[in-house]
Amino acid sequence: MQKDFKEFIKMYLMANAHARDITMSLVSFTKIRGNTANSIKQAIIESLDLIKYPFKKETKNVIIKPNMCYYWDYSTGHTTDPKFVAALIDTIREKISPNTDISIVESDASAMKCKYAFKMLGYEKLSKEYDVKLVNLSEDICTKVDVKAGSQLFRLMVPQTIQKADLKINVPKIKYMTEKIKITCALKNIFGCNPYPRKFKYHPRLAEAIVAINKALKFNLCLIDGNIVSGVHPVRLGLVMASKDPVAIDVAAAKIAGVNPSTIDYIQLAKKEGLGNMFFIPKGESLEYFGARYPRKSLQDKVISKAFSLAVQVGLGKRLGLE
Amino acid sequence: MKKVGLGLIGLGYVGKIHFQHSRKLDNASLVAVSDLSKKALKAARNAGVKKTFTNYEQLLKDSDIDAVIIALPTHLHLECARKAAEAKKDIFLEKPVARNVTEAQEIVSCAQRNSVKLMIGYPLRFNRKFSEIKEKIKSGTLGDVKIAHATYISAGPFFQRTESYSPIPVPEWWFKKEYTGGGALIDIGSHMINLLRWYFGEVKDIRSLLGYRFNMDLEDSAICLAKFESGTAAVISVGWFSQKLFLEINLHGSVNNITVGRSRENRLLTAVQMLTTGTSKFFQSHFAGLQYFVDCLIHDLPPSPSGEDGVRDLEAISMAYENQIHLD
Numbered sequence: 001m002q003k004d005f006k007e008f009i010k011m012y013l014m015a016n017a018h019a020r021d022i023t024m025s026l027v028s029f030t031k032i033r034g035n036t037a038n039s040i041k042q043a044i045i046e047s048l049d050l051i052k053y054p055f056k057k058e059t060k061n062v063i064i065k066p067n068m069c070y071y072w073d074y075s076t077g078h079t080t081d082p083k084f085v086a087a088l089i090d091t092i093r094e095k096i097s098p099n100t101d102i103s104i105v106e107s108d109a110s111a112m113k114c115k116y117a118f119k120m121l122g123y124e125k126l127s128k129e130y131d132v133k134l135v136n137l138s139e140d141i142c143t144k145v146d147v148k149a150g151s152q153l154f155r156l157m158v159p160q161t162i163q164k165a166d167l168k169i170n171v172p173k174i175k176y177m178t179e180k181i182k183i184t185c186a187l188k189n190i191f192g193c194n195p196y197p198r199k200f201k202y203h204p205r206l207a208e209a210i211v212a213i214n215k216a217l218k219f220n221l222c223l224i225d226g227n228i229v230s231g232v233h234p235v236r237l238g239l240v241m242a243s244k245d246p247v248a249i250d251v252a253a254a255k256i257a258g259v260n261p262s263t264i265d266y267i268q269l270a271k272k273e274g275l276g277n278m279f280f281i282p283k284g285e286s287l288e289y290f291g292a293r294y295p296r297k298s299l300q301d302k303v304i305s306k307a308f309s310l311a312v313q314v315g316l317g318k319r320l321g322l323e
Numbered sequence: 324m325k326k327v328g329l330g331l332i333g334l335g336y337v338g339k340i341h342f343q344h345s346r347k348l349d350n351a352s353l354v355a356v357s358d359l360s361k362k363a364l365k366a367a368r369n370a371g372v373k374k375t376f377t378n379y380e381q382l383l384k385d386s387d388i389d390a391v392i393i394a395l396p397t398h399l400h401l402e403c404a405r406k407a408a409e410a411k412k413d414i415f416l417e418k419p420v421a422r423n424v425t426e427a428q429e430i431v432s433c434a435q436r437n438s439v440k441l442m443i444g445y446p447l448r449f450n451r452k453f454s455e456i457k458e459k460i461k462s463g464t465l466g467d468v469k470i471a472h473a474t475y476i477s478a479g480p481f482f483q484r485t486e487s488y489s490p491i492p493v494p495e496w497w498f499k500k501e502y503t504g505g506g507a508l509i510d511i512g513s514h515m516i517n518l519l520r521w522y523f524g525e526v527k528d529i530r531s532l533l534g535y536r537f538n539m540d541l542e543d544s545a546i547c548l549a550k551f552e553s554g555t556a557a558v559i560s561v562g563w564f565s566q567k568l569f570l571e572i573n574l575h576g577s578v579n580n581i582t583v584g585r586s587r588e589n590r591l592l593t594a595v596q597m598l599t600t601g602t603s604k605f606f607q608s609h610f611a612g613l614q615y616f617v618d619c620l621i622h623d624l625p626p627s628p629s630g631e632d633g634v635r636d637l638e639a640i641s642m643a644y645e646n647q648i649h650l651d
Contacts, residue, residue, distance in 0.1 A: 071481045071537070072481075110492065111493075112492075113489055119538050119539065122538065124538065297527075
């Protein structure tokens with residue numbers, strides 16, 4: 001009954017979106033049927049077809065930004081699976097041209113160096129097998145730009161590889177966090193394009209920094225590798241999501257992870273800054289199907305994690321052996 | 324009684340643990356610390372250590388220091404241990420002794436030439452559960468132990484993977500074989516081989532199957548099949564690839580069997596232990612090992628595991644690297 005009511009509200013909103021002047025973006029949800037390279041590729045193609053993504057034959061340079069998290073490989077749900085990126089590369093070369101120039105980009109972070117991450121997480125092998133470039137954005141030539149997000153002004157470095165690309169594809173993971181940020185997905189993944197390695201300096205104004213870098217770089221397409229997701233533990237969710245709108249896809253990802261998107265500061269700010277829409281038209285499988293299977297945190301997990309985060313913040317972390 | 328004056332060289336991950344412990348020892352006081360990091364030295368000064376050095380050779384000149392704890396990257400062990408021995412300081416050296424057998428032998432010779440004591444930091448030897456096994460084997464409770472399984476799986480240097488903790492940078496030396504001497508086998512395999520040698524005598528033969536999940540030059544997993552002097556056959560499995568720590572010894576004797584393990588405690592219990600004792604249960608055996616070293620110095624006893632023990636461990640590891648099994 002409750003489900004029917006929800007469906008009714010959804011249909012009503014969609015039907016009246018135009019009349020109420022609500023802009024809606026397409027977000028597709030596709031199930032990966034099986035765990036082979038081909039099944040991942042089929043799901044990617046299906047998800048892109050559902051949002052009617054128009055690949056352009058004249059595209060020459062493509063960059064792919066996966067999510068590489070520390071040295072935690074794809075099995076943890078924290079890092080984009082190189083098999084997923086391989087399937088995407090195949091798709092791009094089929095849809096555009098076999099000669100399309102493709103680069104995989106990432107930057108050094110406080111606790112991760114690309115020279116090791118590329119190797120350890122399987123991207124160096126992928127680069128050789130698929131003849132794609134690996135670019136450490138922290139070593140790229142950059143241009144300085146001033147970007148305002150909310151009340152904050154940032155001087156950001158825009159890497160040349162990103163500037164020159166005709167097509168920029170963001171391939172994030174869905175990660176539930178107990179910290180203030182709550183989830184990380186499409187918008188947060190672009191934060192990793194900031195070539196400055198000591199990214200924790202942005203943490204006091206993280207929402208603004210995430211939005212600023214998204215404003216500066218503007219990716220064309222978001223394609224979520226939701227094959228394995230990390231919540232309270234990693235789970236094979238078998239999901240591919242696609243959208244041209246990073247805000248809408250993050251809203252959808254938040255819902256899957258069981259987080260109210262209106263409580264996530266950077267999503268709200270991104271919407272205000274015109275990066276995308278909070279409302280979306282779902283295509284393909286139902287969001288609820290994946291939401292029901294996402295490994296959400298129990299109240300106990302949340303309380304314990306909050307207590308530990310608080311202990312670290314108030315300086316008790318060392319005495320408790322957390323740092 | 325005069326307290327033993329200690330100098331701590333290296334304030335990295337394990338150095339910080341020794342730092343906490345060395346200030347709580349009976350009959351010893353931490354006189355000075357040395358590290359390249361000025362931030363780490365500042366933290367040491369704030370914690371009450373009066374003498375801090377960026378160059379450990381300065382520390383070795385201090386006459387108030389009787390013994391040093393060396394907690395440096397493996398490639399620096401030989402030079403530091405040699406200088407410490409020449410400065411007539413007794414040495415507590417972190418495992419593995421060195422990158423290879425030759426370096427390890429040189430360290431032992433230096434210690435002997437200069438008549439200083441040398442102990443290798445193998446904390447499992449000071450864990451009650453693992454030392455009780457030794458007693459059970461000795462007393463015959465298990466009968467003849469025919470098969471042993473020793474497993475130590477962890478995240479290795481890529482620790483702190485859990486969601487509540489922020490990832491910490493991995494020191495670069497960990498990624499380079501020329502600095503470490505090897506991967507998971509030398510790093511945590513040395514713990515298991517040392518323990519099994521303590522139980523069953525010297526390694527007569529050993530083969531290894533190495534794994535490279537993370538595509539590094541260093542193995543991130545190893546399965547060794549070893550035969551010991553006692554006739555016990557052992558399967559030693561070690562790995563750097565898992566977010567979940569697993570450490571277990573499993574012995575099958577002709578009379579009985581025993582399984583002893585150790586895992587990270589639950590976080591609430593750890594928090595209580597840290598607040599009350601300043602160290603978690605996991606690191607209590609590190610503390611016990613250091614306390615034993617100080618006791619050996621006071622009573623002029625030869626410490627164990629000795630430098631020779633460390634050499635024997637590296638000989639077994641070296642044989643395992645040489646005798647690799649390759650499976651398709």
